[in-house]
Amino acid sequence: MNLIDDLIFHSPALIVAIPLLGAFLTPLVSKINDKLRNVFVIFIVFLTSFFVLLLANDIYSVCGKIHTYVFGGSAAVTQGGYAIRILFEVDGLNIFMALITTILAIAGVIYSWSFMKENTGLDKYYTLYLLMIAGMFGMILTGDMFNFFVFLEITSISSCALIAFWTNKGKAVDAGFKYIVVSATGALFVLFAIAILYGQYNALNMAVLASKIQFSFLDKIALVVLVTGLAMKAGIVPMHMWLPDAYGRAPSSVTLILVGVTQASLYGALRMIFTVYGNNLSNTLNQIGDVNIDLNLLLGIFIVALALLTIFIGVLMALKENNFKRMIAFAAVAEIGYMILAIGAALTTVFSTTDTGTGVMALKGGIFHILNDALDVGLLFLVAGAVYYATKETSLNRLGGLARNMKYTTIFFLIGLLAVSGMPPMNGFASKLIIYESTYQVNPILSIIAILCSILLLAVFVKVFHSAFLGPKQSRFDDVKEVPKSMLLAMGIIACIIIFIGLFPNLVIDNIVQPAVNALTNHSNYISNVIGGI
Amino acid sequence: MIYNIPYIAVVALILIGLYAVIFKRNLIKIVIGITLIESGVNLFLITLAFREGSIAPIYRGSGSNPLNMSLPVPHALTLTSIVIGVAVLALMLSLIIHIYKHYNTLDVSKIGREKE
Numbered sequence: 001m002n003l004i005d006d007l008i009f010h011s012p013a014l015i016v017a018i019p020l021l022g023a024f025l026t027p028l029v030s031k032i033n034d035k036l037r038n039v040f041v042i043f044i045v046f047l048t049s050f051f052v053l054l055l056a057n058d059i060y061s062v063c064g065k066i067h068t069y070v071f072g073g074s075a076a077v078t079q080g081g082y083a084i085r086i087l088f089e090v091d092g093l094n095i096f097m098a099l100i101t102t103i104l105a106i107a108g109v110i111y112s113w114s115f116m117k118e119n120t121g122l123d124k125y126y127t128l129y130l131l132m133i134a135g136m137f138g139m140i141l142t143g144d145m146f147n148f149f150v151f152l153e154i155t156s157i158s159s160c161a162l163i164a165f166w167t168n169k170g171k172a173v174d175a176g177f178k179y180i181v182v183s184a185t186g187a188l189f190v191l192f193a194i195a196i197l198y199g200q201y202n203a204l205n206m207a208v209l210a211s212k213i214q215f216s217f218l219d220k221i222a223l224v225v226l227v228t229g230l231a232m233k234a235g236i237v238p239m240h241m242w243l244p245d246a247y248g249r250a251p252s253s254v255t256l257i258l259v260g261v262t263q264a265s266l267y268g269a270l271r272m273i274f275t276v277y278g279n280n281l282s283n284t285l286n287q288i289g290d291v292n293i294d295l296n297l298l299l300g301i302f303i304v305a306l307a308l309l310t311i312f313i314g315v316l317m318a319l320k321e322n323n324f325k326r327m328i329a330f331a332a333v334a335e336i337g338y339m340i341l342a343i344g345a346a347l348t349t350v351f352s353t354t355d356t357g358t359g360v361m362a363l364k365g366g367i368f369h370i371l372n373d374a375l376d377v378g379l380l381f382l383v384a385g386a387v388y389y390a391t392k393e394t395s396l397n398r399l400g401g402l403a404r405n406m407k408y409t410t411i412f413f414l415i416g417l418l419a420v421s422g423m424p425p426m427n428g429f430a431s432k433l434i435i436y437e438s439t440y441q442v443n444p445i446l447s448i449i450a451i452l453c454s455i456l457l458l459a460v461f462v463k464v465f466h467s468a469f470l471g472p473k474q475s476r477f478d479d480v481k482e483v484p485k486s487m488l489l490a491m492g493i494i495a496c497i498i499i500f501i502g503l504f505p506n507l508v509i510d511n512i513v514q515p516a517v518n519a520l521t522n523h524s525n526y527i528s529n530v531i532g533g534i
Numbered sequence: 535m536i537y538n539i540p541y542i543a544v545v546a547l548i549l550i551g552l553y554a555v556i557f558k559r560n561l562i563k564i565v566i567g568i569t570l571i572e573s574g575v576n577l578f579l580i581t582l583a584f585r586e587g588s589i590a591p592i593y594r595g596s597g598s599n600p601l602n603m604s605l606p607v608p609h610a611l612t613l614t615s616i617v618i619g620v621a622v623l624a625l626m627l628s629l630i631i632h633i634y635k636h637y638n639t640l641d642v643s644k645i646g647r648e649k650e
Contacts, residue, residue, distance in 0.1 A: 084607065146611055146614075149615075150614060150618065153618045153621075153622070156622075157618075157621055157622060157625060160625060160629075161625065164629055164632070167632050170633070170636035170637060170645070170646060170648070171646050171648075173629055173632040173633050173636065174633060174645050174646035175646075176629055177561070177626065177629045177630070177633060180622065180625060180626055180629065181555065181564060181568065181626070184568050184572075184622050184626075185552075185555060185568060185571065188568075188571045188572055188575050191575050191615060192548070192574075192575050192578065195575065195578050195579050195582060195608075195611075198582065198607075198608070198611075199582045204607075245646075
């Protein structure tokens, strides 16, 4: 075995281990020199990204390949059939999420260089930042239920501390407290569900659970508790009230990663529903009164209803909001609604035998939208942060005429605006079109509401664009300058990827999204690959 | 019946904790609610490990039969969960200290309402 093969084999562990080690080395490096520390952190993030790309290359080279990495042994199941070893497993969906996290981490860490320069306590900031990234990668890559919980908690603790990083502002601390209450409760729900499953099947390994699950009454309770806990962390209405505060009050570079954290929770919910419960959702009938309803249909309709509520409330609250970042945060709530709308629509059809590809298409749109939402909303948050950095102003009522002084930022905002509201040349259009098409086949009303809300979203952002960037020159902002180069570079990276995906959506769908969809729908492949013939 | 009492206690603890988190207005009481939920979940894990007449899972040479021992895995899970719980608790309390410095109150309805 040569070096590259070795590196690929160990990369799932290294992707988590490198940022974790880097996080605790950062305070030491910080003692030497501040600039050296920044370079060190960027180096750590790039090293992690290198391993992600290496692993991605390996996964995509063979169709349907699953990379399993077992800690402390070679086989996932020990002699006698005990599945007690912790393992990481990487398939199309995991690596898709890891790629999103990589893009966000690179942009965030470059952005932080200038954005956070005037703050004190940056050694702690970078330590928490790397911990958050490590926790996210752990959540995404793990194949063990309890391990998932541990990484979930690592992510929530570090992100809570980062949301409240500006402790001199009362509202930031308040937002941090809200976040930790919701995420601690959500994580304990997840642990409770894990305990229920463990008590029945004596296993914590997702693949073993998926192969053993019987779908008893307790399993149904566990499913509800699991999805509730993860939905709390993903910010789905009615558990969304922490999200605008947390997104709005955190430093922009942190908000960017927070977008990824909510999506990692969404990934967890997808994994639990489709992989762990996937075997049974398709063929379980649920009796309500005298009528038998397919359970997947019931779950799907419930999720679709939640999604419509999420989209509606997100957009309406965004319309009346005056704070720049809080407004984008409400738009982010609406965007999450689009993803779960597609997922719910997929659940209603994907398991039925009469389905003619609607379910798979909806799932494709939903998963593609995870990538696009992270980029679009992330870019908008970075722009809002840049405006705050240049003007120290957050209220839209007091901003105006900034396009004269900050022309690059204005262009980036325009790109983000078009992308997030689903306008044709950008990536948001590509995924939203798939969502509209597939939900139309499930029920036309769904797609009508989705399109309507997308138009409202455009209205919101055009209003912001006008009030912040256009308009008469304001003498207060005469000496406002364009933001430093590192912030422009971070925004530029994301904007380039947005335009690239917008111009070549097929390339991305065929090479990255399709393997992720296959990984979700084909759970028997997952089981047989991870535990091997049980 | 007697073996079901721990499970009833688990549900009671979790429900009381949820009640405190949702309806109480004092920040400290919300934190207490979260710790109650956590104790409920931990108790649940420990209860899962128990079997009738079992001993602690420690090998003491001859005479210790593995089949007599309670399950060690839930114990490990509980320990991890307790450690995480301590970290979350410390973080929440430190945030409360900051909130109290800013607003001089612990009433949720009076926090974070100031105009910008």
